[in-house]
Amino acid sequence: MRTIRALIALFALVALSACDPSILDQGGAGASPGPIGSGPAGQGAGAAGQQLAGLTVSNGLSMSGYSREKFPHWISQGHGCDTRDVVLEHQGSGVRVTSSCEITAGDWTSPYDGKSYTDPQKLQIDHVVPLANAWKSGAKNWTTQRREEFANDLTRPQLLAVTSSLNESKGDQDPSQWRPPSRSFWCGYAEDWIAVKHYWQLTITNAEKSALSDLLGSC
Numbered sequence: 288m289r290t291i292r293a294l295i296a297l298f299a300l301v302a303l304s305a306c307d308p309s310i311l312d313q314g315g316a317g318a319s320p321g322p323i324g325s326g327p328a329g330q331g332a333g334a335a336g337q338q339l340a341g342l343t344v345s346n347g348l349s350m351s352g353y354s355r356e357k358f359p360h361w362i363s364q365g366h367g368c369d370t371r372d373v374v375l376e377h378q379g380s381g382v383r384v385t386s387s388c389e390i391t392a393g394d395w396t397s398p399y400d401g402k403s404y405t406d407p408q409k410l411q412i413d414h415v416v417p418l419a420n421a422w423k424s425g426a427k428n429w430t431t432q433r434r435e436e437f438a439n440d441l442t443r444p445q446l447l448a449v450t451s452s453l454n455e456s457k458g459d460q461d462p463s464q465w466r467p468p469s470r471s472f473w474c475g476y477a478e479d480w481i482a483v484k485h486y487w488q489l490t491i492t493n494a495e496k497s498a499l500s501d502l503l504g505s506c
Contacts, residue, residue, distance in 0.1 A: 332506035335478045338485040339499055345490035347423035357431065358418045358438035370439040370446070371412050378448045379407070397450040398475065399467040404450075411454040413447050414438065415476070416483045419459035424489035443486050444479035461491075463498035470505065477502035 361370035367388035368376070375390055376382050382393035395404045404410055416424075418438060426434055440446065457465045467476050477499050484491060491499070 332474065332478075332503045335481045335506075336500070336503055338481050339491075339496065339503070342481070342484055342496070343490045344493055344496060345424075346492060347490065348425070348427045350419065350423055352427070353419060353422045355418055357422070357434055358426075359431065359435040360438040361412075362435065362439050364439075364441075370441065373441055374412050374446045374448055375407050375410070395448055397453070398447060398472050399449045399453045399469060401469050401471070402450050407448075409451060410448040411451045413449045413454045413457065415445050415447060415479050416487075416489065417457070417459040417461075420461055421487070421489055424484070424491070425487070426489070437487060440483075443483050445483045447479075461495045461498070462502060463492070463494035466498070466502065473502045474506035478506075 361372075363369055364373050367386070369388075372384070372388050372390065375393070375395070376384065379393035379395045382390060384390050390407050393405070393407065395407065395410055396402070397404070397410065399413075414421075418426075421434075421437060426437060429437075437445075453468070462477065462480060466473060481499060483489075
C-alpha cells in the first residue's frame, strides 16, 4: 500500500489532462494506479505526527443544519468528467473511457481491504474525512463554495475508490470508531486523515487524536 501511495505525487504532473479521455484511451499516461491525493506522498509518521500535534482539539460544533447537500458533489471536472470519474481514472490501472467519459474497462484495488475489482460500479468514492465529520470540525461555518471545494478535493488524499460495503459501514465515523480492515493501510489512513484535517484547518476530538496516534504507530 505504501508503494501505491507513493504514486500520489504524480497526480500534480498530470492534473491538466486528468479528464481527457483521449489520453486514457491510449492505455499509457492515463493509467495512474494510485489514490488521488497530493500531499507529500508517504510523508512519514514523523511529519504526520507533527501535523497531528498542531491540530486543535475540540468537542466539535453542533450538527444542527447539516445535510450532504451543503457539500455539493460530484462536480464537473471538464471533458464530460465529474469528480468521481477522475478518482476512478487515476486510482485504476488500464482504465479506458469513451469520449463522453464513460468508463468501460479498468482494474481497481480498494486500499481499505485489498480487494480487486474490474467493475467500477462496485466501488464507491469515500471522503476520507467524512462530510459530517468535517461539518462539526469547522465546515459548518464555511461558505457553500468552500464546502464544495472540500467535497471535491482532488489535491489532498481525501477521495478514495473503495469497496462499497466498507464505505457504507464507515459512514461518518472517525478513526476512534472505525479503521480499515487492512492493517497494512492503517499508517496510510492516518497520514491521509491528518493531512486533510491539517490543510483544511479542521479540529479533532481527544479520542480521534489518540486513535490517530495509535494508527501512526503501525508505520
